[in-house]
Amino acid sequence: MQLDNRTDTWEQDIQEISDQIIAGALDGVDLSDLLDGLCIRLNEIGLPLKRVHLAMETLHPMFQAEAYRWIRGHNREHEDIPHHDQPPEAWRRSPLKVLMDSGDIEMRHRLTDSGNWRDFPYLVELREEGVTDYFAMITGFRPVEPGQELDDGMIMSWAGDHADGFSDAHLLALRRLQSRLGLAAKISKREKMASNILAAYLGGDAAERVLAGQIQLGASDVIPCVILYSDLRHSTDLADSLPGREFLDLLNAYFECTAGVVLDFDGDVLRFIGDAVLAIFPISDDRFTELQACQAAYRAAIETERQLGVLNANRRAAGKPEIGLGLALHIGEVLFGNIGVPERVEFSVIGPAVNEACRLEGLTKELETPIVASAEFARALDVDWRDLGRHQLRGVALARHVFAPPVQPQ
Numbered sequence: 001m002q003l004d005n006r007t008d009t010w011e012q013d014i015q016e017i018s019d020q021i022i023a024g025a026l027d028g029v030d031l032s033d034l035l036d037g038l039c040i041r042l043n044e045i046g047l048p049l050k051r052v053h054l055a056m057e058t059l060h061p062m063f064q065a066e067a068y069r070w071i072r073g074h075n076r077e078h079e080d081i082p083h084h085d086q087p088p089e090a091w092r093r094s095p096l097k098v099l100m101d102s103g104d105i106e107m108r109h110r111l112t113d114s115g116n117w118r119d120f121p122y123l124v125e126l127r128e129e130g131v132t133d134y135f136a137m138i139t140g141f142r143p144v145e146p147g148q149e150l151d152d153g154m155i156m157s158w159a160g161d162h163a164d165g166f167s168d169a170h171l172l173a174l175r176r177l178q179s180r181l182g183l184a185a186k187i188s189k190r191e192k193m194a195s196n197i198l199a200a201y202l203g204g205d206a207a208e209r210v211l212a213g214q215i216q217l218g219a220s221d222v223i224p225c226v227i228l229y230s231d232l233r234h235s236t237d238l239a240d241s242l243p244g245r246e247f248l249d250l251l252n253a254y255f256e257c258t259a260g261v262v263l264d265f266d267g268d269v270l271r272f273i274g275d276a277v278l279a280i281f282p283i284s285d286d287r288f289t290e291l292q293a294c295q296a297a298y299r300a301a302i303e304t305e306r307q308l309g310v311l312n313a314n315r316r317a318a319g320k321p322e323i324g325l326g327l328a329l330h331i332g333e334v335l336f337g338n339i340g341v342p343e344r345v346e347f348s349v350i351g352p353a354v355n356e357a358c359r360l361e362g363l364t365k366e367l368e369t370p371i372v373a374s375a376e377f378a379r380a381l382d383v384d385w386r387d388l389g390r391h392q393l394r395g396v397a398l399a400r401h402v403f404a405p406p407v408q409p410q
Contacts, residue, residue: 010045010169021034021180029184031184038181047166047174048160048161049158050159050161051072051129053070055081058080063082094122095120096136096157100155105139106136108133108136110133126159129161130161131160133159136158140153141182154186224290225282225293225349227329227330228267228328229278230328232325234323238323255272257325259272261303261304265297267280270348271348281297294377298373298381301329302408305371308324328358328374329371330353330377331374355396356393360373363391363393371404373404374403383405384406386403387401387403388402
């Protein structure tokens, strides 16, 4: 592997790699693919990379940051790092943590020299793998005032294994290329943030439609789907009798048993209506067949009942009041799109099938069963349904046949 890169082609090679990074960023190339191609190409022209690490914070309800790792001769890695009350021990003792806390933007450790690099377990591990030089840099995604903590950017480390480490030409090239890669990472982060935020607030399918440009008031499609609607029982009494924080914790625990389960079964949670959940399982070529949608919704309903039982057992043991719910399953066509006013729209579903699902849920209290299903839904599944007879739904002209799942074993 060549160390002295002051050749006729070195600058040309680095410029070509730089151009490729910018082109990849504009084309929307996956950041992992971009980093992989960059590292392979740098090795080919004589820059002795063994390991490369890229990390940046993200805006996601479940994850604090994401990291990309490239190791020569191994599969590339991508990791979503969850939120932590306390940072992991490995991070607290890492050289990147020291760099971030220092206020500097660069750090270098020659692992063949004496020095404080042995204070970092990670660098000792790298040296045992043959790494000779470690170079880390921070690239900000927006201007930072002196003394201000960087809260939007990326941090990278470049580890080389040539006997003489990185040359000055190598370091100049890495500084130059990291700024270009930072542009690609910033674009990737912003696009993921938009997608994550929209998915968190609208649901996955609605988020994709909005990002595709379906944002004007009235923009909508008629889609077939399974509708799941659930509501918390006695919520007003619970809100009046519990301190605000305790009621909020209860509400979130209830949503984990309902909306959380819907997501586990690949459904879309569209709205939290107070303490009610409106969710759908879309029937389409790229989501569910009708049978698959009904199966997923049914399993979600049964799992919701099971998880609520576990939650109530824990609440009983703690001397807290139990909670109940009503849940309805229905199938039909809905209008899926933007409703509201031009300045403030909401992406949701409307139509007679949605209204019927809400009215069906209201029967659960009268019929003393937590889950009910319409005849249209029940016909789609080979289940030992309990026939609850015909009932008049408020606002619906004809009485509807209603069913309940078989009693679940405790």
